[in-house]
Amino acid sequence: MAEEVPEGVRVAELIDLFKENDQSLIVEVNRRFVHPRDYRTYEIKAGDQVELILPAFGG
Amino acid sequence: MPGGRHRKQELFPGLGTEGQAALARSTVLVAGCGATGGTIAALLVRAGVGRVRIVDRDFPELTNLGRQLLYDEADLAAGLPKAVIAREKLGRMNSEVEVEGIVADINPGNVLDLIEGVDLILDGLDNQATRYLINDAAVSRGLPWVYVGCLGSAGNVMTVIPGRSSCLRCLFPHPAPPGTLPTCDTAGIIGPAPSLVASAAAAEALKLLSGSGDLLTRGLFTFDLWTDNFRVISLPAPSPACPCCGERRFEFLAGWLYSGAATMCGIDAVQINPPGAARLNLAGLAGRLDPEALISVNKYLVRFQAEGFSFAVFPDGRVIIHGTTDHGQARALYDRYIGF
Numbered sequence: 149m150a151e152e153v154p155e156g157v158r159v160a161e162l163i164d165l166f167k168e169n170d171q172s173l174i175v176e177v178n179r180r181f182v183h184p185r186d187y188r189t190y191e192i193k194a195g196d197q198v199e200l201i202l203p204a205f206g207g
Numbered sequence: 208m209p210g211g212r213h214r215k216q217e218l219f220p221g222l223g224t225e226g227q228a229a230l231a232r233s234t235v236l237v238a239g240c241g242a243t244g245g246t247i248a249a250l251l252v253r254a255g256v257g258r259v260r261i262v263d264r265d266f267p268e269l270t271n272l273g274r275q276l277l278y279d280e281a282d283l284a285a286g287l288p289k290a291v292i293a294r295e296k297l298g299r300m301n302s303e304v305e306v307e308g309i310v311a312d313i314n315p316g317n318v319l320d321l322i323e324g325v326d327l328i329l330d331g332l333d334n335q336a337t338r339y340l341i342n343d344a345a346v347s348r349g350l351p352w353v354y355v356g357c358l359g360s361a362g363n364v365m366t367v368i369p370g371r372s373s374c375l376r377c378l379f380p381h382p383a384p385p386g387t388l389p390t391c392d393t394a395g396i397i398g399p400a401p402s403l404v405a406s407a408a409a410a411e412a413l414k415l416l417s418g419s420g421d422l423l424t425r426g427l428f429t430f431d432l433w434t435d436n437f438r439v440i441s442l443p444a445p446s447p448a449c450p451c452c453g454e455r456r457f458e459f460l461a462g463w464l465y466s467g468a469a470t471m472c473g474i475d476a477v478q479i480n481p482p483g484a485a486r487l488n489l490a491g492l493a494g495r496l497d498p499e500a501l502i503s504v505n506k507y508l509v510r511f512q513a514e515g516f517s518f519a520v521f522p523d524g525r526v527i528i529h530g531t532t533d534h535g536q537a538r539a540l541y542d543r544y545i546g547f
Contacts, residue, residue, distance in 0.1 A: 172335075172383040174363075174427065180441045181427070184380065185448070201429055203379065204356035204363050206391040207243040207333040207401065 226417030242401035244331015481524035
């Protein structure tokens, strides 16, 4: 699912927007991992590709 | 040797005869032997890894057969634990490999013994908590391990080399609270997902054990087979602020963050661990129960039914209670029927 988001939005706001559980998400921007401690400060720029991935703990 | 069992594998330039010989000198622990662990173990035994130790707490069930390739319908009737069945079947796949099958729940009290003498730990687990424990144990001993997880049609694989790459807690500093992450019970799972993560993990093991550690996947391999999405996410260097590999606080290994109750993935069941080490006389327990309630009794476990729930009791005092995912209810049933 691809959606456009406003430029300058922070990762934490993005997680709220998509109502994801932020405790154990994998957040990736342009194929690089974003650490949970950076969610509140990391700003999305024009053209960034963001993915929110739920980690898998089954087996 | 040419013409031998591993001839085709030795022809692969990445391994060769030297790589094959290195595999034969290696020892691995496969932690959990279900869908992912069973396939990892089979691939490594067939590949000729010298010693394969498997640990599993469970026994096969009908809902496992759709994706757990080691087990079949005859195993359901036999009522034996997965580690016992797996040891037997893996031994028939390659008699040159020393296969050890241990029926146990991996917990803070036994994990360091279980990883003793191994070169690599592979994750065949079905829950978050034991992965944090394995991460602590591996990092504390400087041992590499491969995180392997799957759910639905998706999966993740990440090789952790302590001191050189991110560990599980670098990515996820704290486990998600129980009930907040999707599980095999809520999201479902299809067989190709565990088979793919298992194959990726086995390839990581072959690289690492044969001396091609510089070719290990650098990052988190993530995929979704249903949406055709495959990629490797670049990870930062190990974080100095990581509670585990940075600050070396092994909170799961110390038992502080380890719960005695765990929901089992993919089945409507809770496992209860007894507080502290315990040995249970299975024959004595079976003798105290109503004979009509007994499902099966052998030296590995006693299964019985009560109040609409079914119980599987192991000699270490561990009980898997089917018919509930409520930890409080499971603990109450444990106290009522087992009562440590």
